[in-house]
Amino acid sequence: MARILTLSEAISELVADGDSIALEGFTHLIPVAAGHEIIRQGKRDLTLCRMTPDIVYDQLIGAGCARKLVFSWGGNPGVGSLHRFRDAVQHSWPRPLEIEEHSHAGMANRYAAGASGLPFAILRGYTGTDLPAQTDSIKTVTCPFTGEVLAAVPALNPDVGVVHAQQADREGNVQMWGITGVQKEAVLASKRSLVTVEEIVDELTPRPGAVVLPKWAVTAVAEVPGGAHPSYAQGYSERDNSYYRRWDALSRDRAEFESWLKTEGLAERSAR
C-alpha cells in the first residue's frame, strides 16, 4: 500500500548511500524536485540509471552524488551536451564517473525485463556497433527455435525508482498521461518506488490511454506541485525551455555551477 509522505521523508526513507536509483521521465514528467532533494540530503555513491539523463542528472553528477551512470543518451534535449556529465567523464570532476552505456532499445528492454521478473531481455540490436565491446552488460544469445543470434541485456532492477505523475488519490493510486516513456516499467522494475505528483485528488478521473499504477505497486507518493520543472506536466505546466538554455551556459563553468549549487541546488525548495 502506497504511503503518502513528504518529499523529504520519502527520499530520506527510500534512498540510501550506494543505492542504484532511476529517476525516469522522457522530456515530460521528469522528477526534478526529487533529484534536488537527493542533492540536498547529500546522498553519495549512487548508481544513476536513466535512458535520457538530462539536467537533473547533470546536477546530481556535478554535486558529487553519483558513482556510476547507466544510460543511453545523455544530453540537454533540444540544446546540446551536458557539461557536468562531460566534465566527470573527461576530467573526473568532481569525482570519476563509471559509465554503462546502452542504446534506447536496450535500456527499454532492460526495464521491461526487470518489470517482468526475468533475468534478461532479448532484442535485435547493437549488431556491428562499438557498444558491446565497452560493457559486459551486452551479450548474445541464440534462439533455441530458429538459431538466430540476438542481443541479450540484463534486467535492470534499481533499488529505487522515482517518477513524477499528474495525480494520485488519497490511497496512493497514481495516474499519468501524455508521453509516459518508460516510467511504468521503471516503477515496476524497482525494489522500492516513489511517485511525486502534481496533486493528490479525492478521486482519479478515468482517461483514455492513461497509465495507472495501483497503490499496491507503489511504495510512496509525495505531493510536489511543479515537481517536474523545468520539464513539463501535461495538463498542468509547460516546458520551461529558457531554463534548459540557461543551464547550458551556467553548467559550462565549474565555479558558476558551484555557485548555483549553493544558492539554488541546496535551497529549501527546488529552483523554479
Added chain:
Amino acid sequence: MTGTFTADEMMSVAAARSLTNGAACFVGIGLPSTAANLARRTHAPELVLIYESGTLGAKPDRLPLSIGDGVLADTADSVVSVPEIFNYWLQPGRIDFGFLGGAQIDKFGNINSTIIGGDYADPKVRLPGAGGAPEIAASCREVLVVMRQSTRSFVESVDFISSVGYGTGKGDRERLGLRGRGPVKVITDLGIMEPDPETCELTLTRLSPGADVEQVRAATGWDLAVVPEPAVQQAPSETELRVLRELKATIEGDQA
C-alpha cells in the same frame, strides 16, 4: 527559381523532398525533424511522423523542441510506451524511413554520436551517446542522414561506431544480419551523397546550387568519389522556402 536562400535551407528542403507521401518516418530531433515537418506541410501531407518518445502519427503545428515535446503527444494518433515503440513498431521493420544525424560519418555511412578523440575510457570529447540510432539504422527499411559537411564531421573512419551504415563495405550489412537497406542518402549543405552500387562507398551524386565539386571534396575527410558530372539540385521553390521559414519561426532560439 526564387530569391536568395542559404545552404542550410537547401539542405532542409532536399532532405524533405527525400520523404515520400504516406511513408512512416522515425524522426530524430534537429535537422531531421525540421525536414520531416517541412515534407508533411508540402508534398507529403500523409507522412507518418514517429518519435522515439512514443508518439505515432504526430501532426505538430509547430516545430517540436525535443522528441518528447507535448505538441507531439497532443497531435498524435496514439502515444505508446518507449518499450513498445522500439519493440513493436521499429524492430519488426514496419518503418519506411529512419532519419538520422550525428557528429561524425565515414565513407561507408557509419555514424558516431558517442565520443570524439582518445579512447572510449578517456575521450577528448564525450557526446550524448547513441540513443535510438543503433536500432533505427539497423531496422528501418531505408535510412536518410542529414548533416552539415566539414572535414571534422565527414571523416575517413569514425572514432566510434554508434550506428552502422555499410560497415566495412558491400555485403557487410548482410553478413551482420541487419535488416534494412542502410543509408540510401546523405544530405548535406553542399550536396547529396549516395552509396556506390558496387562498393557502398558514399559518392557525391548531386550538388547544391552554388557549390562545386572541389568545395565538397575540401569539406570531406576522405578522397571523395564523385559521379561524372553530378547534377545540381533544384533550388527551393517559393512555397518550400516560405513554409520552411514559417516553421523555423515557430520556435525561439537556434534549434535547427
